[in-house]
Amino acid sequence: MRSLAVFMAVMVLAAASPARADGQARLMAETCTVCHSPEIHSPLPSLAGRPAGDILRVLLAFRDGSRPASIMDRIARGYSREELGAIAGELGRKGAP
Amino acid sequence: MILSLTRRALLGGGAALLAAPCLSAGAKAASVVIVGGGFGGATAARSLRRAIPDLRIILVEPHHLHVTCPGSNAVVGGLGPLSRLEHGYDQLRSRFGVEVVRDSVAAIEGDARRVRLLGGGWIAYDRLIVSPGIDLLWNEIEGYDEAAAAVMPHAWKAGGQTALLRRRLEAVEDGGVVVIAVPGNPFRCPPGPYERAGLIAWHLSRTRRGCKVLILDAKDSFSKQALFQEGWAALYGDMVEWVSGAGNGRVVRVNAAEGWVETDFDRFTPALANIIPPQSAGRVAVAAGLADAGGFCPVDPATFESRRMPGIHVIGDACMAGEMPKSASSANNQAKIAAAAVAASLAGRDFATAKAINVCYSLLAPDYAVSVAGVYEVAGGRRAGVAGAGGISPLGADPHVHKAEAEYAAGWYAGICADAWGA
Structure with a gap:
């Protein structure tokens, strides 16, 4: 009985986690478009329409310090590779989350 | 009572008419009431609309324009007119279907899940987001x-x-x-x-x-x-x-x-x-009992739901967000997290929170700015800076670094205002 309950709990978690991760990625990506706004013309580049792979490559370069930065190095260091991948996936998919 | 609100609503714009007093949450679409139309409240309204297309979103704000504090030191220094800091609610109404009620909230009745308007009448809600900023002591x-x-x-x-x-x-x-x-x-x-x-x-x-x-x-x-x-x-x-x-x-x-x-x-x-x-959370939050003895509002750092009153989220300068500073950038990010938490709760879904960011530029002269940035996770029951991330602009930098930061500051301001009130 107990093992069935544990099994069910694991199944529920496994089913729930992709959706949860999706929502988290979207929430994190929504912070990017404050500065990188698709709505206005700005000195900060819009990310709309850029491939996810390009965005991730730049984020990782900011994170490891190999790309000169203003504040993006300070921000990118706050996220894991997986998180940056998920954020890039959101931004690349929609441009504007 | 209804007449007075209707007259005000007509003056303030037609969409507000929908928010007649004494409307219950209703059986179909859920209602979220937002108190305050600054960076927190306006951003929350737009985030909620993105999350739930048929949600009733009612924003209660006493002023017909929001004048931003970011940029106001530049006005004091003579770098531009005050009018460039003014943002209206037309796009929230017309593009995002937000009912903007030009009134003040006189009281929050958390048990009855409704707010009482200063001008008379009340508005029922399923969830309440309180973003009143500060009051001066x-x-x-x-x-x-x-x-x-x-x-x-x-x-x-x-x-x-x-x-x-x-x-x-x-x-x-x-x-x-x-x-x-x-x-x-x-x-x-x-x-x-x-x-x-x-x-x-x-x-x-x-x-x-x-x-x-x-x-x-x-x-x-x-x-x-x-x-x-x-x-x-x-x-x-x-x-x-x-x-x-x-x-x-x-x-x-x-x-x-x-x-x-x-x-x-x-x-x-x-x-x-x-x-x-010295300052406290906006008076409406303090009067509702949302603030602690220190004058600001304790919240769950994952959802920004009040620790004192369930069903009410407090965001922006009024809340205690651990290490996140009281800034427009924090309010913007807190609004998005709170809106996502509200949307999840209305849909009966679990909510997984996310890291949050603060970005803040300060001008020292028109072409000289410095910045601070931080990434904040939920740790130990509060929002804490992620170790190894964030920090300030480099010391001893070339003038062109500060000039570039002044340009980024202008871009940040335009972007965060567009994010709140529309481009």
């Missing part, structure tokens, strides 16, 4: 009340006070001293007083001789301190002077009629006194 500094603020402006809520401080600054003559009194933590916009000092110095250094900006601080250190002090020295020599709390900088008493400002041991009679008093 009068007479915490002896003698500093609303009447004194007409002579010694605080300009810590943008609008008429910003214009007043600008006018008073223009009247300062050669040799005049401008005092800026800064409170202890926590307060709105931790680097704001020091940005203001630089931009006042910028104005005075170009138009007057022998003036001085004297910062009388209750604290012993401040946000981006090394960058500000480096920049002030480079741009203005010894014109800007900072007195720490330990150095007897805390202002304890003022007399607006006689024009003096006192610390424990010294009295100053400056040409202009800008008094930034």
Whole structure:
């Protein structure tokens, strides 16, 4: 009985986690478009329409310090590779989350 | 009662008409009421609309325009008109289907899940988001009340006070001293007083001789301190002077009629006194019982739901968000997280929170800015900075770094305003 309950709990978690991760990625990506706004013309580049792979490559370069930065190095260091991948996936998919 | 709200709604714009009093949450679409149309409230409205297309979103805001505090020090320094800080609610109404009710919330009835309007009537909600900003604590500094603020402006809520401080600054003559009194933590916009000092110095250094900006601080250190002090020295020599709390900088008493400002041991009679008093969460939040003894509102750092009243989320300057500073950037990110938590709760889904960001630029001159950034996760029951991330602009940087940051500051402002009120 107990093992069935544990099994069910694991199944529920496994089913729930992709959706949860999706929502988290979207929430994190929504912070990017404050500065990188698709709505206005700005000195900060819009990310709309850029491939996810390009965005991730730049984020990782900011994170490891190999790309000169203003504040993006300070921000990118706050996220894991997986998180940056998920954020890039959101931004690349929609441009504007 | 209904008539008075209808008349006001018509003046304020047709969409507000939908928010007639005494409407219940209804059986179909859920309702979320948002108190306050600043960076937090406006951003929350748009985020909720993205999440739930048929949600009733009712934003209660007493003013027909929001005047942003970000950018207001530049207006004080004479870099632009106050009008460029004004943002209306037309796009929230027309593009995003937000019912904007021009009124104040007189009371929050958490048990009944409704808010009572100052103009009469009430609005029911399924979830409430409270984003009232701050209120100023009068007479915490002896003698500093609303009447004194007409002579010694605080300009810590943008609008008429910003214009007043600008006018008073223009009247300062050669040799005049401008005092800026800064409170202890926590307060709105931790680097704001020091940005203001630089931009006042910028104005005075170009138009007057022998003036001085004297910062009388209750604290012993401040946000981006090394960058500000480096920049002030480079741009203005010894014109800007900072007195720490330990150095007897805390202002304890003022007399607006006689024009003096006192610390424990010294009295100053400056040409202009800008008094930034201690603050609390906006009055509506305090009156509802959402604040603790310190005057701000404890929240769950994952959802920004009140620790004191379930079903109510508090965001922006009014909430206690651990290490996240009280800034427009924090309010923007908190609004998105709270909106996602509200959407999940209305749909009966679990909610997984996300890391949050703060980005803040401060101008020291029109083409000289510095920045601070942070990434904040939920750890130990609060929002805490992610180790190894965040920090301030480099010290000893070339002028072009500060010039670029001034351009980014302008881009940040345009972007975050578009994110809140529409482009």
